[in-house]
Amino acid sequence: MTGTAAVNAAPYFDVTDPSFSIKSAAVHEARERSWYARTNYGLAVLRYEEVSRLLKHPKLRQGSAAWPAHNGITEGPFADWWASWVLNKEGEEHHRLRRLMNPAFSPKLIGGLVPRFQTLAAELIDGFQEPGRCEFVSEFAEPYAARVIAIMLGIPETEWPVIARESATIGLAMGVTIRQDMPKIEAALSNLYAYADELIADRRRNERDDFVSALVRAHRDSDTLSDTELRDGLLLLIFGGFDTTRNQLGLAMQTFMRHPDQWRLLAERPELGGKAVEEVMRVNPTVTWVTREAREDFSFQDLDIAAGTTVHLFSESAGTDPRVFGEYSFDIAAERKPHFGFGGGAHHCLGHFVARSDMSEALPLLARRMRDPRPDGGDEWLPDSGNTGPIRLPITFTPAA
Numbered sequence: 001m002t003g004t005a006a007v008n009a010a011p012y013f014d015v016t017d018p019s020f021s022i023k024s025a026a027v028h029e030a031r032e033r034s035w036y037a038r039t040n041y042g043l044a045v046l047r048y049e050e051v052s053r054l055l056k057h058p059k060l061r062q063g064s065a066a067w068p069a070h071n072g073i074t075e076g077p078f079a080d081w082w083a084s085w086v087l088n089k090e091g092e093e094h095h096r097l098r099r100l101m102n103p104a105f106s107p108k109l110i111g112g113l114v115p116r117f118q119t120l121a122a123e124l125i126d127g128f129q130e131p132g133r134c135e136f137v138s139e140f141a142e143p144y145a146a147r148v149i150a151i152m153l154g155i156p157e158t159e160w161p162v163i164a165r166e167s168a169t170i171g172l173a174m175g176v177t178i179r180q181d182m183p184k185i186e187a188a189l190s191n192l193y194a195y196a197d198e199l200i201a202d203r204r205r206n207e208r209d210d211f212v213s214a215l216v217r218a219h220r221d222s223d224t225l226s227d228t229e230l231r232d233g234l235l236l237l238i239f240g241g242f243d244t245t246r247n248q249l250g251l252a253m254q255t256f257m258r259h260p261d262q263w264r265l266l267a268e269r270p271e272l273g274g275k276a277v278e279e280v281m282r283v284n285p286t287v288t289w290v291t292r293e294a295r296e297d298f299s300f301q302d303l304d305i306a307a308g309t310t311v312h313l314f315s316e317s318a319g320t321d322p323r324v325f326g327e328y329s330f331d332i333a334a335e336r337k338p339h340f341g342f343g344g345g346a347h348h349c350l351g352h353f354v355a356r357s358d359m360s361e362a363l364p365l366l367a368r369r370m371r372d373p374r375p376d377g378g379d380e381w382l383p384d385s386g387n388t389g390p391i392r393l394p395i396t397f398t399p400a401a
Helices: 003-009 025-033 048-055 064-070 077-084 091-105 107-111 114-126 136-153 157-174 178-205 211-216 227-258 260-268 270-283 315-319 352-369
Strands: 036-039 042-045 060-062 133-135 289-294 298-300 303-305 310-314 370-375 390-392 394-399
Touching: 025 315, 042 048, 048 289, 048 298, 048 310, 048 315, 060 064, 064 077, 064 289, 077 178, 077 227, 091 227, 114 136, 114 352, 133 136, 136 157, 136 211, 136 227, 136 352, 136 390, 157 178, 157 227, 178 211, 178 227, 211 227, 227 260, 227 270, 227 352, 227 370, 227 390, 260 270, 260 352, 260 370, 270 315, 270 352, 310 315, 352 370
Parallel strands: 042 310
Antiparallel strands: 036 042, 060 289, 133 394, 289 310, 298 303, 370 394
């Protein structure tokens, strides 16, 4: 079966329905029937090998550039900022921005901050209001993610509530409720623009050995970042670095509460922190899909794909594909094929090393200090598509001696 008949026979999902879960049994069952599904946003790719190949397919371009337009947002400050992202650029312009911005994300610069990340995690756990109980998002994941950004930016960590509040609001743009949330998203964007402008002006007067100064100094072969590129890139770091880490830490806690043996293993073997991050992102990623768009008409396997078609590559469905990973398991000591939680190909997440570093330090410390964590009821969640994670996650635990 090919062409229109094949597409019409494929499973269908309404991914704009807030009750739809991209990690549901329905999606996994569809994965067994077909390597792709139809959605109201375009195609969804469900299996590992097809996702891996399409991430780097020459007939596909980065697709998230069309996300605002999919939701009826074609102009205004948010649409302009979204279009400026290095993630949404193509060809030489994309390569140019990555070349200029890469030094600011160097492992050497980030690696020097690791002891501070460790101290911060311990400080937050010490500050829980009640022994043996916490609301994990507001008492750990949110301040940890925001203060990591403050540390990277070289600003007082007391500024973290501003970073958290405005970044969390902009993060609503990654979900299916983007259109109704747009007024408050654009207000938060304006506030962070003013914040970024102050930071850039200060570092031009007083250079430091920090991320912002590295961006301000960015140059290669007589090329530099423009003022607009600087502020847009800085805003992307503030928002992206906060949103991803906060959500992924909450999802990690959810996953480990389902697998207490693995939490105990992480406490005993903190060197598995890095592998724990990768395993969580394989089975429970905050970035639930990676988006591509067809540059031109082409055929892939048994399917004709028309130019302009949006192709969503479902991260969790690919990461738990039994054809590659066997029967479902969660094992932080296992060797696995790469997951797609940071995208892939030319548009692989620029800040992946930051996220991997701060989470791989936080999780083992949490495991050592918070034994046997259990859900405490009253949890609230973002829709389980787009970028997802907990809004509230109350838990109880046994404090370590």
